[in-house]
Amino acid sequence: MKMNKWVSAASALLLGATPLVASFVGGVESASAQxxxxxxxxxxxxxVSENIKAFEEANxxxxxxxxxxxxxxLDGLSLDGPAGTGPDVMIAPYDRVGSLGATGMLLPVTLNDEAEYDDTDKQQVTFDGEIYAAPATIETLVMFYNTDLxxxxxxxxxxxxxxxxxxxxAFEGEDGKNVGFLANWVDFYHTYGLLAGYGGYVFGEDGTNPEELGLNNDxxxxxxxxxxxxxxxxxxQGMQDKTSAPDFLNQSxxxxxxxxxxxxxxxxxxFNNSGVKYAAAKIPTLPNxxxxxxFGGGKGWTISAFTEKQELAQKFIDWVTSTEQQDIMYERLEEVPANQVxxxxxxxxGSELTxxxxxxxxxxxxxxxIPQMAEVWTGAENMMFDAVSGSKSAKETADAAVELIKEAIAQKGY
Structure with missing residues (x-):
């Protein structure tokens, strides 16, 4: 069964509205401007561009x-913001929200009550007790399977x-090898679901305590x-190459x-363009x-700390995360809404992928x-490869990755 087109990216918008007070000079009224x-x-x-007119007129x-x-x-905000050339409102992936908030790049936002966000939604956009984004979309790994097979x-x-x-x-060219099921487990992002399913974790206290790492626990x-x-x-053998493994998996x-x-x-x-007949489903249950x-991810709407239009920016966020607009967003882009309703x-x-x-x-x-997460990607980069290639035992490679992460965090002085 074919899936509907999936779009996973980010967009950008410009909004504004503070009417200038009309003044009279010599009996002539000056024109107001938006x-x-x-x-x-x-x-x-x-x-956004197709639906923003209603917001413009209302405000x-x-x-x-x-x-x-x-x-x-996002990377240019630290320079563009002070220069007055950056945006007032931005969409950002959840894993960037904490570091941007911590470095003073974002203002706290107020969540739209009608979105009925749960604790997980709020956790994605909270840093040090402050909410720095309004959840917009959710995203995570899934299983695709060939319906002809x-x-x-x-x-x-x-x-x-x-x-x-x-x-x-059976895989041609390598005796005894098989491609019936594939997963890119030399990539830490893709393998984390396996680690967490067995009780591993990145940081303690729901990902907020960098002093406690759980990537080498039992x-x-x-x-x-x-x-x-x-x-x-x-x-x-090609599945061990973290650079080419994704292409190998997808092409197969x-x-x-x-x-x-x-x-x-x-x-x-x-997959749609390839013509393969497929469906999507929940990832199967582990042997334990x-x-x-x-990892659960997605994107949220944020407000630049350099904006002079915070109230208007918040109005936009309330509008774009409303149930009405999240329904329209899903119908147009088919990205799964964060708004619970x-x-x-x-x-x-009816979408199996959704x-x-x-x-x-x-x-x-x-x-x-939290900012320390940036060091995890580098520290865990070779963790799985060292194990699956046989150069280190599972325990040795996990211990080495945790030690690298700890050293990097210490060196950065977070």
Missing amino acids: ETLIVSAAGQFDY NVKVEVWDKDMFEV LEKAPETFEELEGLLKDDKY GAVEAIEYATKFYQESWP FMDGKTAAVITGPWMAND GEDYKP SRKKAAES AAVIDVYKNAVPMPN
Whole structure:
């Protein structure tokens, strides 16, 4: 079954509205003028630009829409903000919200009550007790499976292991290797759901305590040992290369050689274009009976600390996160809404991909948004490769990664 097109990006917008007070000089009234508020939101550009007129009219403002790269805008805020050339409102990934708030780049925002955000939603955008973004979208890994090869979605990892014993999926060129099921576990982002499912974690206290790291606890080590078996017993050598593994996995699935893969919803568009017949589903249950718990992510609306239009910026955020607008956003872009009311409606839309994202997100782990998270990506970069290649044991590679992360955090002086 084909999925609807999935769009995962950011958009940008410009908004403004502070009418100038009319004055009389010599009996002649000067013309009033609208101000402009700048809002950056790259992947949401089409939705915002098509629907912003109602907001403009209701608030007597002028809105311009930027279509600039999200990360380029965020990275440039420290210079563009003071210079008066940056945006007033920006869309940002949740894992950037904490560091931007910590460095004084963002103002706190007020959440829209009608969105009915839960604790997980709020955790994604909170740093040191302050809420620095209004959740807009949610995103996490899912399982895609080939409907020509499988009658129904696998529900357990035992079923996925069974695919790797089926000669139908034997990999040509490497005796004994199989591509029936693939997951890019040499990449830390993709393997985290496995680690967390076995009890591993990044930081303690729900990702807020960098003094406590859980990537080398007993559960994490067990997860690494489990992943290593796939590489040593089943998967081709190319799956160990973290640079080429994503292309290997995706191409094998699109060529109809692989029955099931774990990857992101952002791949749906490429899968559509390839012509492969597929569906999406929740990631199967792990051998220990626990759910696969990948990072939960997404994007939220933020207010620049350099804006002179904070009240208007907050009005825009209230508007864009309203149930009405989140419904429209989903219909236009098919990104899963963070607004809980809209999310429930999207879950009933008939899209298997949307349902899969929502199902997995229920057990997803909010990605830590504290500044120290930046050091985790580098420290854990080679953790899985060292284990699956056999150069270190699971315990040795986990200990080494944690030590690297601790050293990097200490050196940066957070």
